Amino acid sequence: xxxxxxxxxxxxxxxxxxxxxxxxxxxxxxxxxxxxxxxxxxxxxxxxxxxxxxxxxxxxxxxxxxxxx
Numbered sequence: 001x002x003x004x005x006x007x008x009x010x011x012x013x014x015x016x017x018x019x020x021x022x023x024x025x026x027x028x029x030x031x032x033x034x035x036x037x038x039x040x041x042x043x044x045x046x047x048x049x050x051x052x053x054x055x056x057x058x059x060x061x062x063x064x065x066x067x068x069x
Contacts, residue, residue, distance in 0.1 A: 004056045008045050015041040 019034045046053075 001057075001060065004053045007049055007053075008042055011041050011045040012038050 015038045016034060019037050023029060023033065
């Protein structure tokens with residue numbers, strides 16, 4: 001299940017690093033500025049990768065339910 005969440009966490013981390021670099025270069029140190037780009041990037045990743053993630057979770061749930069019998 002880590003493989004399902006990894007793309008979303010990765011997107012958030014990369015965008016956070018980019019925003020931090022821009023903040024450091026521009027000397028704007030407002031902590032709230034980093035939240036909106038990260039949120040938008042994660043939502044875009046959810047829209048783009050949501051069907052794949054849902055399929056992976058459904059396959060995992062099916063395997064677990066079949067093993068429970």
